[in-house]
Amino acid sequence: MLFLQNKKSSFSILFLLLLLTFQPLSSSQQLKKNVEFNTSKKDHSQKQISSSLLFDITLHGFLLWASMGFLMPVGILVIRMSNREQCGRRLKFYFYIHTILQILSVLLVTAGAVMSIKKFNNAFNNNHQRIGIGLYGMIWLQALIGIVRPKRGSRTRSLWFFIHWMLGTAVSLLGVFNVYSGLFAYHEKTSRRIRIWTIIFTVEISLISFFYLFQDKLEYIQKQGVILGSDLVTPTDQGLSPNDKQKELPTDPC
Numbered sequence: 744m745l746f747l748q749n750k751k752s753s754f755s756i757l758f759l760l761l762l763l764t765f766q767p768l769s770s771s772q773q774l775k776k777n778v779e780f781n782t783s784k785k786d787h788s789q790k791q792i793s794s795s796l797l798f799d800i801t802l803h804g805f806l807l808w809a810s811m812g813f814l815m816p817v818g819i820l821v822i823r824m825s826n827r828e829q830c831g832r833r834l835k836f837y838f839y840i841h842t843i844l845q846i847l848s849v850l851l852v853t854a855g856a857v858m859s860i861k862k863f864n865n866a867f868n869n870n871h872q873r874i875g876i877g878l879y880g881m882i883w884l885q886a887l888i889g890i891v892r893p894k895r896g897s898r899t900r901s902l903w904f905f906i907h908w909m910l911g912t913a914v915s916l917l918g919v920f921n922v923y924s925g926l927f928a929y930h931e932k933t934s935r936r937i938r939i940w941t942i943i944f945t946v947e948i949s950l951i952s953f954f955y956l957f958q959d960k961l962e963y964i965q966k967q968g969v970i971l972g973s974d975l976v977t978p979t980d981q982g983l984s985p986n987d988k989q990k991e992l993p994t995d996p997c
Contacts, residue, residue, distance in 0.1 A: 797933060799862040804925055806855035810848045811878070811918025812944060816951045818844035819915055823958055842889075849886050852879065871924040878917055885910050919948055 818841050825837035856879050859865060859872075867873055888907050893899045922944060926937045 796862070799858065800929060800932060803855050803858050803862070804929060806851050806858070807875075807925060808922055808944070810851035810855065811882075811915070812922040813947070814844045814848040814851070815915055815918060816948070818848065819911060820951060820955055823955060826958075845886070845889065849882055852882055869928065871921060871928045874917060874921045874924065878914065878921060881910065881914050881917075885914055 821837055821844065822841040825834050825841070856875070859875070865872055867876065885907070888903070888910065891903075892907070893903050923941070926941055926944070929935070930937045
């Protein structure tokens with residue numbers, strides 16, 4: 744009888760040990776499953792947020808490129824073309840095209856700034872965000888200066904032109920730089936390649952800069968006898984009177 748009692752007690756102790764052994768295992772397995780489920784759910788949620796954020800970043804970059812990387816430089820190029828015109832319809836045409844391009848540029852950069860405030864975490868801890876907020880203020884200041892432009896021939900016209908030209912040049916240069924910094928920020932945020940977009944933007948800016956600088960030399964080239972689209976014309980002294988020679992000398996730089 745005592746043997747049976749001892750045997751029964753041994754079975755009870757063994758059962759308790761087994762129960763204590765398997766219960767933590769099953770609890771840890773359940774906890775592991777809950778953690779894995781919550782992690783996968785969190786990863787799925789982050790993936791959806793990242794997809795939406797990627798679209799917002801891409802749209803923001805497109806708006807800022809169209810504004811400061813394309814419309815604004817082209818607008819400067821157009822108004823520079825009007826320097827060769829004294830008056831008339833062509834001068835008005837260049838002016839209106841310049842105005843339309845700059846208005847579109849201001850509207851697009853405003854849309855990009857509003858999107859940045861609403862969609863992004865603006866801690867202003869990098870150069871792209873800091874330059875961007877400064878550029879936004881400079882662009883609106885430039886727009887206001889353009890609106891209050893004085894008439895030709897007035898005393899303040901020269902001072903206005905100098906300020907408008909200096910501020911416009913600074914905005915354009917900083918805008919191009921910020922497009923590059925935006926591309927690098929996009930790469931750091933998304934880990935996507937930006938080499939092809941950097942090359943395309945560099946080619947675009949190089950072409951605009953070339954035509955901008957070429958306009959200063961176009962009239963000089965034509966005076967030297969080079970007429971674009973036709974044969975080389977070299978002025979000679981034959982058949983020219985002394986009076987004609989005297990008229991030509993002051994207009995020839997070299």
